[in-house]
Amino acid sequence: xxxxxxxxxxxxxxxxxxxxxxxxxxxxxxxxxxxxxxxxxxxxxxxxxxxxxxxxxxxxxxxxxxxxxxxxxxxxxxxxxxxxxxxxxxxxxxxxxxxxxxxxxxxxxxxxxxxxxxxxxxxxxxxxxxxxxxxxxxxxxxxxxxxxxxxxxxxxxxxxxxxxxxxxxxxxxxxxxxxxxxxxxxxxxxxxxxxxxxxxxxxxxxxxxxxxxxxxxxxxxxxxxxxxxxxxxxxxxxxxxxxxxxxxxxxxxxxxxxxxxxxxxxxxxxxxxxxxxxxxxxxxxxxxxxxxxxxxxxxxxxxxxxxxxxxxxxxxxxxxxxxxxxxxxxxxxxxxxxxxxxxxxxxxxxxxxxxxxxxxxxxxxxxxxxxxxxxxxxxxxxxxxxxxxxxxxxxxxxx
Numbered sequence: 001x002x003x004x005x006x007x008x009x010x011x012x013x014x015x016x017x018x019x020x021x022x023x024x025x026x027x028x029x030x031x032x033x034x035x036x037x038x039x040x041x042x043x044x045x046x047x048x049x050x051x052x053x054x055x056x057x058x059x060x061x062x063x064x065x066x067x068x069x070x071x072x073x074x075x076x077x078x079x080x081x082x083x084x085x086x087x088x089x090x091x092x093x094x095x096x097x098x099x100x101x102x103x104x105x106x107x108x109x110x111x112x113x114x115x116x117x118x119x120x121x122x123x124x125x126x127x128x129x130x131x132x133x134x135x136x137x138x139x140x141x142x143x144x145x146x147x148x149x150x151x152x153x154x155x156x157x158x159x160x161x162x163x164x165x166x167x168x169x170x171x172x173x174x175x176x177x178x179x180x181x182x183x184x185x186x187x188x189x190x191x192x193x194x195x196x197x198x199x200x201x202x203x204x205x206x207x208x209x210x211x212x213x214x215x216x217x218x219x220x221x222x223x224x225x226x227x228x229x230x231x232x233x234x235x236x237x238x239x240x241x242x243x244x245x246x247x248x249x250x251x252x253x254x255x256x257x258x259x260x261x262x263x264x265x266x267x268x269x270x271x272x273x274x275x276x277x278x279x280x281x282x283x284x285x286x287x288x289x290x291x292x293x294x295x296x297x298x299x300x301x302x303x304x305x306x307x308x309x310x311x312x313x314x315x316x317x318x319x320x321x322x323x324x325x326x327x328x329x330x331x332x333x334x335x336x337x338x339x340x341x342x343x344x345x346x347x348x349x350x351x352x353x354x355x356x357x358x359x360x361x362x363x364x365x366x367x368x369x370x371x372x373x374x375x376x377x378x379x380x381x382x383x384x385x386x387x388x389x390x391x392x393x394x395x396x397x398x399x
Contacts, residue, residue, distance in 0.1 A: 004036070010066060011067055013045065014045045027205050027387050037054040038057045038139075040066050128148065137151035152178050176198050177199040180315050181316040181340045185201050203386050233308070247288075247358065265290050275290060313336055317341060325385075345375075
């Protein structure tokens with residue numbers, strides 16, 4: 001008899017976590033497992049890429065509110081949830097100001113779930129295993145009946161601020177915790193050492209074959225390659241974590257020192273207006289381009305000369321691995337989990353986490369053809385495919 005598995009996430013909007021979820025769903029053995037997929041909101045550019053194996057559960061209106069504004073929630077009549085979210089926003093703002101937190105967004109999400117959970121319905125069906133793929137995990141912890149519960153970590157806990165008591169309470173309701181990299185696991189366990197016995201690492205599942213096939217599907221019309229010009233590409237959400245403000249300033253410095261570069265960023269997010277303002281202030285409108293959402297970012301990565309990851313922090317940057325699969329030299333900042341992603345001067349150039357660090361790294365790769373060729377050669381020798389990571393999940397399910 002097949003084991004019944006539930007996998008839960010928010011939606012399938014363009015993002016690294018969502019792309020990783022599609023990768024996992026493509027590798028699961030549906031002859032052995034009966035898989036239900038719970039998406040809080042049935043939306044997102046990756047919806048058409050869902051494989052045939054999992055059964056997509058009907059959208060539940062109360063959970064769909066987590067992808068809506070407080071105004072929308074109240075307008076639709078979900079008053080307890082709307083008021084809870086409003087209180088959570090206020091509390092996280094106050095807490096953030098008291099603690100002088102740069103990014104209190106995680107607190108707002110955490111408090112939002114803590115205060116809204118009592119007003120959310122339980123799932124009627126019982127499962128052998130329930131998997132929460134995107135933090136926080138109140139849904140599988142409190143609203144799902146399952147013999148085993150597993151929650152994923154995709155972020156670097158050394159760079160986010162949460163209420164530790166509430167966070168510990170949430171993780172205590174799960175049987176297993178999965179981090180997407182060794183360093184991601186370490187930063188989590190540095191804060192919550194008591195969970196060491198139930199924490200393991202399963203990397204994001206990537207298929208080089210699929211990535212290479214998709215990279216060849218189209219030619220990006222926005223990018224015009226000209227002799228002597230260096231094309232830089234970054235893929236990522238327009239958020240504080242991704243360090244795109246560093247990238248914009250680095251682009252300005254490169255141009256001012258005589259380097260003929262154009263920088264293209266594939267992505268979207270809350271800081272778009274702020275980033276556009278900085279681009280305009282530095283007169284970079286014809287050199288630094290925010291391209292917006294792209295369902296298939298791989299042709300853009302394929303078209304670049306250097307892939308740049310200017311992040312402040314990452315759990316596991318899927319885009320770095322994707323760029324390496326496509327044979328691109330990578331310049332990446334030395335964010336806390338960087339060493340788990342690449343080997344400096346072997347398959348990437350890891351630079352200090354600053355504008356000047358990014359500039360120096362890019363200059364080195366532009367000026368030093370031997371270094372660039374060596375990185376590319378090493379990348380092409382390495383097999384970055386990790387489809388077998390799904391076997392680790394099977395071990396957790398069967399344990």
